[in-house]
Amino acid sequence: MSRNLARLEYPEAECSGSLISGQRPIILFGALFIAFSLNSLSILCFDFRNDKPSVVSVRLSLRLLNLAVIGSALVLLGVLLSYEFVETFQVRPLS
Numbered sequence: 001m002s003r004n005l006a007r008l009e010y011p012e013a014e015c016s017g018s019l020i021s022g023q024r025p026i027i028l029f030g031a032l033f034i035a036f037s038l039n040s041l042s043i044l045c046f047d048f049r050n051d052k053p054s055v056v057s058v059r060l061s062l063r064l065l066n067l068a069v070i071g072s073a074l075v076l077l078g079v080l081l082s083y084e085f086v087e088t089f090q091v092r093p094l095s
Contacts, residue, residue, distance in 0.1 A: 028080060035069055035073045045059040
């Protein structure tokens with residue numbers, strides 16, 4: 001809904017620019033990264049053996065709540081990055 005349809009007046013400083021760039025995006029992206037990392041570490045298990053040849057085994061335990069948090073963190077990260085790209089993208093004329 002635009003400002004004219006709602007008949008509300010907002011100062012231009014509040015309406016211009018990206019929502020994310022005006023605030024602290026590092027907090028949002030950091031929180032998503034921490035949620036993704038901690039939940040990934042809780043469901044993944046790495047085992048390194050120094051045999052000849054060296055062997056690395058990875059086990060994945062399927063815990064629904066951890067997978068839901070990982071999935072939602074990745075979706076929110078994608079939404080935020082897409083939004084930031086759309087807000088800051090400018091079409092440049094061909095020279």
